Amino acid sequence: MLEREVVYESVLDHDFLDEIYSLPGGHEIKKCIQCGTCSGSCPQGAVMDYAPRKIFSLIRAGFRDEVLESNTIWYCSSCYSCAVRCPKEIKITDVMYALKRIAIKEGKAKKGRKASALSKNFVRMVNKYGRNHETELMARYILSAEPFNALNFVPQGWRLFSNGRLPLMPHKIKNIEQLRKILKKIDELEEM
Amino acid sequence: MKYTYYPGCSVKSTANLYQESIDAVVPAMGVELEELDDWNCCGATAYMSVNEMMSFAISARNLAMAEKFHRDVVTPCSACYLVLNKTNRYFNDYPEVRKKLGVALEAGGLSYSGNIRVRHILDVIINDVGLEKITGLASRKLEDLNVAPYYGCQIVRPMYYGFGAGEENEEGFDDPDDPVCMDRLIEATGATCVKYSMKTKCCGSSLIGTEEKQALKLCRGILADAENNGAHCIVTICPLCQMNLDVYQPKVNSLFGTKFDIPVIYFTQLIGLAMGKQPKELGLERLAVKMTRPMKQILQGA
Ligand code: SF4
Numbered sequence: 333m334l335e336r337e338v339v340y341e342s343v344l345d346h347d348f349l350d351e352i353y354s355l356p357g358g359h360e361i362k363k364c365i366q367c368g369t370c371s372g373s374c375p376q377g378a379v380m381d382y383a384p385r386k387i388f389s390l391i392r393a394g395f396r397d398e399v400l401e402s403n404t405i406w407y408c409s410s411c412y413s414c415a416v417r418c419p420k421e422i423k424i425t426d427v428m429y430a431l432k433r434i435a436i437k438e439g440k441a442k443k444g445r446k447a448s449a450l451s452k453n454f455v456r457m458v459n460k461y462g463r464n465h466e467t468e469l470m471a472r473y474i475l476s477a478e479p480f481n482a483l484n485f486v487p488q489g490w491r492l493f494s495n496g497r498l499p500l501m502p503h504k505i506k507n508i509e510q511l512r513k514i515l516k517k518i519d520e521l522e523e524m
Numbered sequence: 525m526k527y528t529y530y531p532g533c534s535v536k537s538t539a540n541l542y543q544e545s546i547d548a549v550v551p552a553m554g555v556e557l558e559e560l561d562d563w564n565c566c567g568a569t570a571y572m573s574v575n576e577m578m579s580f581a582i583s584a585r586n587l588a589m590a591e592k593f594h595r596d597v598v599t600p601c602s603a604c605y606l607v608l609n610k611t612n613r614y615f616n617d618y619p620e621v622r623k624k625l626g627v628a629l630e631a632g633g634l635s636y637s638g639n640i641r642v643r644h645i646l647d648v649i650i651n652d653v654g655l656e657k658i659t660g661l662a663s664r665k666l667e668d669l670n671v672a673p674y675y676g677c678q679i680v681r682p683m684y685y686g687f688g689a690g691e692e693n694e695e696g697f698d699d700p701d702d703p704v705c706m707d708r709l710i711e712a713t714g715a716t717c718v719k720y721s722m723k724t725k726c727c728g729s730s731l732i733g734t735e736e737k738q739a740l741k742l743c744r745g746i747l748a749d750a751e752n753n754g755a756h757c758i759v760t761i762c763p764l765c766q767m768n769l770d771v772y773q774p775k776v777n778s779l780f781g782t783k784f785d786i787p788v789i790y791f792t793q794l795i796g797l798a799m800g801k802q803p804k805e806l807g808l809e810r811l812a813v814k815m816t817r818p819m820k821q822i823l824q825g826a
């Protein structure tokens with residue numbers, strides 16, 4: 333439920349809309365007709381604070397914090413069901429990704445604490461090895477996000493390990509320096 | 525038919541059984557997969573959640589390295605398929621993305637024109653090898669085996685990006701809500717295809733690590749629908765779908781009090797079985813939910 337019932341123009345964040353518009357393809361959200369096809373298609377809709385249709389209406393009305401602090405963006409499993417059905421061809425899934433990034437950057441990912449920990453550790457793995465090392469990823473994720481829930485992961489880990497599906501050693505690509513140079517350049521470009 | 529092969533991280537670890545079955549079946553189809561030297565992780569859904577341009581950049585490194593071979597890139601992983609294609613799409617559609625990626629690749633001594641086509645191995649087997657060839661290779665009688673095709677999300681849905689690259693494939697290679705290509709493939713192996721409605725419903729993907737209950741609920745729905753329609757096994761094309769439905773199946777059972785005992789195998793394992801290969805050669809012994817007795821009996825022709 334929205335906590336602020338009456339919203340004054342002055343407290344709404346109009347820059348938020350511009351922020352979304354400036355994403356590649358982001359201006360598409362202007363075309364949303366609030367038909368609800370996305371919410372009806374979303375397998376996660378029932379557990380989201382606001383299903384996708386509402387997210388678009390909140391973005392357009394400038395409810396920045398409500399959107400960024402919602403659990404919605406973290407429940408989005410990137411299944412693209414909404415995006416393929418949207419009559420206005422809005423790249424809904426990609427907007428969800430953009431919201432994740434803004435929320436992480438601004439420290440608003442409280443409800444996405446676990447998902448953002450997983451993503452950040454994944455990025456760390458790739459920047460370190462050039463590949464994902466699933467064993468280390470899980471270990472790091474559990475330590476950073478769910479240390480008291482570690483036992484919960486044991487049965488699955490064992491099922492993988494005992495069937496020879498969990499390599500203990502990471503694989504590092506040969507030209508990791510090249511990958512890092514490319515990433516560093518993006519970092520510089522994005523700073524500009 | 526020679527392709528540049530982009531395996532992705534999963535088939536090198538938790539999905540090694542997928543790779544084993546691919547190695548066992550593709551030579552007979554006349555498919556040669558040459559692994560892209562020094563490929564890096566595509567970043568999956570996680571990298572994109574943190575930094576989109578960097579996620580495109582790491583994928584672009586792979587595409588740039590593949591370009592000199594002038595062949596289609598083939599991947600067995602639905603997530604890699606999606607991410608590499610999405611990178612291509614953004615690279616070609618948005619000049620600002622193309623510019624940044626060009627400069628970044630140059631910093632690494634690489635360049636990319638945007639013309640490499642990335643395909644899923646399912647697409648290659650169905651459209652390049654062809655179903656007739658599969659039927660020709662099938663020697664084991666599988667008609668009593670009821671197989672439920674599970675497509676998942678990442679392979680059929682992103683057609684809205686115009687995936688499957690190339691004019692003729694502007695629409696992707698199958699319908700996003702009711703794909704049938706794997707149904708046809710199952711029939712081509714001689715097995716019986718189970719019709720059920722959850723074949724493209726989300727398995728929860730990485731929510732399994734972060735919002736486990738929700739992901740398990742989604743898995744339960746898929747397993748229940750397959751079981752109610754008489755499936756002996758589920759066939760999948762994606763390492764993450766396989767992991768959720770297989771490795772987490774006991775957990776679904778303990779959480780919801782269900783008694784699912786449904787092996788979840790890769791489509792290449794099914795093809796291998798049809799070709800008369802032994803389960804071990806196909807990595808089938810690595811399943812968390814082992815092949816059931818009825819399934820084994822059917823394989824032995826009993
Ligand atoms: S399906 Fe598209 S147009 Fe309809 S409410 Fe969702 S975003 Fe808006």
Ligand code: SF4
Nearest residue numbers: 374408409411412414
């Ligand atoms: S992509 Fe995300 S928002 Fe869209 S239907 Fe799937 S889970 Fe829901």
